[in-house]
Amino acid sequence: MTKAAFKLDLEEKFPHLSHPPIVEAAIHWQSRAQNSLEEDSLREILSHVLPQFPKREAIHHSRLTAMVAGQDAQPKVEHQRGWQGLRLVSEDNLQVVQFKRDGLVFSRIQSYHGWDKFMAEAKPAWRAFEKIAAPVEIQRLSVRFINHIPTATPESLAAILGDPPTCPSNLPLSEFVYQSTFSVPDRPYGIRVIKVMQSASLGVPQSSGLFLDCDVFTTRPLASDERVVDEVLVDLHWLKNKVFFSLLTGSAIESFK
Numbered sequence: 001m002t003k004a005a006f007k008l009d010l011e012e013k014f015p016h017l018s019h020p021p022i023v024e025a026a027i028h029w030q031s032r033a034q035n036s037l038e039e040d041s042l043r044e045i046l047s048h049v050l051p052q053f054p055k056r057e058a059i060h061h062s063r064l065t066a067m068v069a070g071q072d073a074q075p076k077v078e079h080q081r082g083w084q085g086l087r088l089v090s091e092d093n094l095q096v097v098q099f100k101r102d103g104l105v106f107s108r109i110q111s112y113h114g115w116d117k118f119m120a121e122a123k124p125a126w127r128a129f130e131k132i133a134a135p136v137e138i139q140r141l142s143v144r145f146i147n148h149i150p151t152a153t154p155e156s157l158a159a160i161l162g163d164p165p166t167c168p169s170n171l172p173l174s175e176f177v178y179q180s181t182f183s184v185p186d187r188p189y190g191i192r193v194i195k196v197m198q199s200a201s202l203g204v205p206q207s208s209g210l211f212l213d214c215d216v217f218t219t220r221p222l223a224s225d226e227r228v229v230d231e232v233l234v235d236l237h238w239l240k241n242k243v244f245f246s247l248l249t250g251s252a253i254e255s256f257k
Helices: 039-049 115-133 154-160 226-247 250-255
Strands: 022-030 055-067 076-089 095-100 103-109 140-149 176-183 189-198 209-218
Touching: 022 115, 039 055, 039 076, 039 115, 095 115, 103 115, 115 226, 140 226, 154 250, 189 226, 209 226
Parallel strands: none
Antiparallel strands: 022 103, 022 140, 055 076, 076 095, 095 103, 140 209, 176 189, 189 209
């Protein structure tokens, strides 16, 4: 039987989950600042524009460069460290903003209460970036959700994943990592899904179980226009939901309601 072609249908609705397994939700606007951003002045401006983020720390990037002056000379290693922006954290530590020269990331850590509330929290940060950095366009826009099912075990994966990993010669599974990337027909979007099953690290029990990481992104630049961005975010959120619910079995979905 021929499979039906994929269709982005915003009329399709998805189940409401009272207890979604989301541990982090993020929106990333990859967009180069046209205005100059300097640490001290940016700190001062953001203290007034985004006062709900009182914790501010610098973001740096590091680069090691090895140079050889002559054939027999010893290589000289230079360590370069540059300021990239500020990391802002809310008082309750649940919201994080990375305000950088090449874009903005807004994250919600735990306590996700729905897309509308998440967007209402994220938009002021993006508006602040637009006003301060004055980007011309958005090179890449993405919506990323990381889900964690800590109770999952290799033996229970068949009851959770619609397409669980196969085990050659009935060998017992202990861990696995699976990554796949998809294009969306007739749309400038891509999807990357990472499924990870891992046992608990020594002293870090929260690292065990099943992780489902879904990143939905644009594949071409778009205008830094609120109406355009809002329409694209609606598409990306729908695609994220479509992928997430397609990955899980019906019984797994019921357990999160």
